[in-house]
Amino acid sequence: MTADPTGLEVELFGLRFANPVLTASGTFNFGREYAQAFPLRRLGGVITKGTSPRPRLGNAAPRIAETPAGLLNSIGLENKGVDAYLQGELPWLREQGTRVVVNVFGDTPAEFAEVAAKLAGHADLLELNLSCPNVHGGSLPFASDPAAAAEVVARCADVTDLPLLAKLAPNSELLRVAEACEQAGASGLSAINTLLGMRIDLQTRRPVLGTGMGGLSGPAILPLAVRCIYQLRQSSSLPILGMGGVRSWRDAAELAMAGADLVAVGTATFNDPWAAPRLIQELAEGLGQLGLSWTELVGAAHRD
Amino acid sequence: MTADPTGLEVELFGLRFANPVLTASGTFNFGREYAQAFPLRRLGGVITKGTSPRPRLGNAAPRIAETPAGLLNSIGLENKGVDAYLQGELPWLREQGTRVVVNVFGDTPAEFAEVAAKLAGHADLLELNLSCPNVHGGSLPFASDPAAAAEVVARCADVTDLPLLAKLAPNSELLRVAEACEQAGASGLSAINTLLGMRIDLQTRRPVLGTGMGGLSGPAILPLAVRCIYQLRQSSSLPILGMGGVRSWRDAAELAMAGADLVAVGTATFNDPWAAPRLIQELAEGLGQLGLSWTELVGAAHRD
Amino acid sequence: MAEQLQDHPLELLSCLQLSAAKALLRYRAPSLAGALQPGQFLNLKIPGYLLRRPMAPASQEGESLELLVFSRGPATLELMGGRREVMALGPLGRPFPLPPPGAGPALLVSGGSGAAPLLFLAARLRAIGVPVLARHGSRDGSEFSLAQRFASLGCSAEYFSEDGSAGTQGRPTDRLPELSGVSCAYAVGPRPLMHQVASACQRAGVPAWISLEEPMACGVGACLSCAVQTAQGQRHACVDGPVFPAAEVVW
Amino acid sequence: MAEQLQDHPLELLSCLQLSAAKALLRYRAPSLAGALQPGQFLNLKIPGYLLRRPMAPASQEGESLELLVFSRGPATLELMGGRREVMALGPLGRPFPLPPPGAGPALLVSGGSGAAPLLFLAARLRAIGVPVLARHGSRDGSEFSLAQRFASLGCSAEYFSEDGSAGTQGRPTDRLPELSGVSCAYAVGPRPLMHQVASACQRAGVPAWISLEEPMACGVGACLSCAVQTAQGQRHACVDGPVFPAAEVVW
């Protein structure tokens, strides 16, 4: 505690995080854009946009729609492919003095492994995106099938020593998929990804999004994230990276009490580019007033 | 059309609804309370609180918690049991000049049928609540198991001639359960019920709700309702009673375009007791401006 | 049944800040004139919040009424921030029963925002000639003016602060006065406070009433969110209460 | 990289309502003084809405700037409702390239709120001595004052209304003037409008630029929501645009 006056430090996966707040995949690209707003070293870490073996163009426009306290997106994993990021972005990001988590995506377990194999030395952690509702027609081939999810994790574990987080969907299979991932060698769990939603335009009488449906994120899903993280904590002993609707230090604290060791801020950044660093500052103050450190808060709702 | 200057009339299940807007189960009890605010005949119909064969006390307090644009409830199907309502409430409600839908609940298929058997002459429609997340520890024994759901529908169809709506959960099994209910004799589908969520209090560091978890309703879930109804409409030809987050005529129109023949207003009534009649009024005006009748809007997003 | 449920506009007249998170707000509410009884509540619609917030008025005189607002979260803070107009559903719930005019002294014990309905009640009791012994308590000195309010209504008022910074150090339930001289008692505040008063009154055979602040969604009996346990079985605080005979509450 | 991204307060000075859903809002924005170029945009934070709303200013002079706001939904209505202060992220995006000082006349064609960036551009073009032919169109007469605005900036301005209630009946793309005398063209409005101008300019060999109003979440290149198709492949309107050479857009 003396070495950590903020009460925010976290030691996990053999890594030290200056604070438990990261930026969520897909809302922060590879960090360059918001590095124009604040130094990235203020963050616990940056989780990159989903990265696939080869470039992906993503889905048809429009790709976003607002909903009450939420956002639908159907980006569809547009990215330049892992090789481009190994050149331009990751070396730069690794120099910013924050933890780097690369979000990995593939259409098959082999594709996941293809990306994972290339990232040693370029990332601190890998987050395996098993749960994107914007590809495969929303069918979640991995996050709704424990065996398929386990295969992704196992194939990646074969080719890298980096700790692997399995990113899960808030669906009925949550706990079974988590267990399968744990057995297959995942070092941690990441939750939650977005939920499949839709908006329809009254003028055109057509779905607003080019693909019809998209993933729901933002404050609207906070109570679902709290519940999923609470359930994961009950049934698994793996560390949890929690996310879903966090915009204030109280939201972050709620995910922590539910069981999240680390949290990520996603959609909130679009409303306020400074959301994550502001939250970190307020978290330090808020916890100070409660006389608690972050690690004391983690899982508190499970203790008697 | 000449007989219906409002453009809001709906003919379904051999019944005429003056307009397509009902009040959602559990948010309007048996109608007496809000009958103090406006005449119930302005509504398309009233869906009663869930009714079980015998009285149920419901869950431990606190039973509600607010969330961003949403509400968690864990009422747990408190009700006085079907016999009490047959005495006091339903005869009164049937005289109010609106359609009466009784929401039916049981712990087993036999219990559902026990309630259904008593309601002939006391209701226009039955809505079978297969999807309450506040009982059975949130496990949804019916809404996550097509065979169990079908058994409930079949057992009820055996004992009543009233049209039966199967009320579904927005979970991964949505379409399979819908299909099973259709085959078992359901006359329509009702969607969506709430999603399991949680809040944790920062002062006590305990879940806010007495039961820990509760069902999420309100505007936050609107895009999930639109998506579920759209998917149901794609895969089934049964009429759909849509609900989830509706508070304005535009929201109702959105559910209609997705495929809802009727809609219900739930949580919005707590914010504004006049939400449903106001919406009906604005719907008539709004559709008038668009030059459309309600039935022309239903399913519009599916047409080219 | 006639339509009796109405939404009333409350128009802000003035705001007296007691501390950062406590304020006494005075509103003009002509459509509610004469309609409220002590212990009843209004369900306030605060823009940006899905649920209304129940508040038991602290006074009503003609077209004006007062709310004593203790902020527990952002919505009440918004209210205190000076929003000019809010809509109020009500009057809701059952009021405090009054003793017959000229009855012996009534004991009123409040903690925190529980002073609101008891201030309103004190005014009514004084108006029918019932002497009032008011005891109000808080953690610190920030609510001393509420005890002064009781005094200005003609009550014999005592203030208690846990930190001793104003009034008597301690709690309003410490060394309750001799109850044999008291005709009835009312307590509103944290559950332990109400429970203690209830127990003391039961022992002394003095009738007592409390008000239960349960989380409420509808406020009118339609959602069943406000279940409370009583000797008569499960009840709903918004319609069967919020005022209950203290002896009937299952503590 | 230095921290260049900033949120700037815009303080409302005046609001000129053109119709129920259209207004010209003038703000004081000292921290943005001199920072904006025509075609760039600000991403406005409107309380109660998760997403910011992108708006391309219609003018900037010293510490003041103007927004031309056409309401499509509740957030823009809220903005027009006269909110005193809004936060604006920016300047964002790439501006319109300017022709060399003293170049031949520029053609500006706008529809609806597309007039905003073109009014700003017109002022700059006039300041460097470039003659401007401005054509603005709307469904009805409600935007006639925007054509007057172009005229007051020293443009040769023509107004088109589809219903003929003001100016010339028709659309601003009807019978475009002889393009051989034009040095460059700019079009902002509905896609068909921009497409028609683009095609005409391409045929005549006149360089043209348009601005793409894509739904945007971040406005800074981080979310990839604003993908647009160009001859160079997929681009992102917020950082690679919103201004694009008309010839490069895949229509």
Ligand SMILES: Cc1cc2nc3c(=O)[nH]c(=O)nc-3n(C[C@H](O)[C@H](O)[C@H](O)COP(=O)(O)OP(=O)(O)OC[C@H]3O[C@@H](n4cnc5c(N)ncnc54)[C@H](O)[C@@H]3O)c2cc1C
């Ligand atoms: C009959 C009745 C009368 C009341 N009278 C007063 C009064 O005169 N003055 C006053 O300051 N407070 C009063 N309260 C409590 C007041 O309603 C809550 O403090 C307020 O709702 C908290 O809202 P918030 O947004 O500030 O807090 P938050 O913590 O953000 O509230 C979140 C949710 O919890 C509910 N909630 C939180 N605390 C309470 C509580 N103690 N009781 C009921 N619901 C709660 C809120 O309604 C909301 O839905 C009364 C409550 C009831 C039931």
Ligand SMILES: Cc1cc2nc3c(=O)[nH]c(=O)nc-3n(C[C@H](O)[C@H](O)[C@H](O)COP(=O)(O)OP(=O)(O)OC[C@H]3O[C@@H](n4cnc5c(N)ncnc54)[C@H](O)[C@@H]3O)c2cc1C
């Ligand atoms: C670079 C740029 C500059 C713009 N400049 C102006 C301007 O000067 N004046 C003006 O009136 N409008 C301008 N717009 C359009 C303006 O941003 C939208 O009209 C506004 O966002 C609609 O918000 P709403 O809440 O009123 O409508 P809603 O329909 O409620 O909006 C819902 C969602 O859709 C998005 N959206 C809706 N229409 C558009 C659109 N045409 N473009 C982008 N996003 C949209 C909104 O951002 C929001 O997320 C500009 C857009 C862009 C991209």
Ligand SMILES: Cc1cc2nc3c(=O)[nH]c(=O)nc-3n(C[C@H](O)[C@H](O)[C@H](O)COP(=O)(O)O)c2cc1C
């Ligand atoms: C625009 C956008 C793009 C996203 N892209 C990805 C992605 O590439 N990989 C991934 O695992 N999650 C992606 N997500 C999901 C987020 O990382 C996060 O799990 C989710 O948005 C919930 O957090 P929030 O509510 O704080 O945004 C994306 C979310 C948004 C809004």
Ligand SMILES: Cc1cc2nc3c(=O)[nH]c(=O)nc-3n(C[C@H](O)[C@H](O)[C@H](O)COP(=O)(O)O)c2cc1C
């Ligand atoms: C307080 C409360 C009680 C409910 N009780 C029931 C119930 O008894 N039976 C049922 O089928 N659904 C019940 N529901 C679910 C609603 O009928 C509806 O499906 C859901 O709330 C979504 O609609 P809304 O967002 O408009 O509220 C309840 C919802 C709430 C908020």
Ligand code: FES
């Ligand atoms: S608050 Fe709804 S029943 Fe009491």
Ligand code: FES
């Ligand atoms: S709006 Fe986010 S990348 Fe363009």
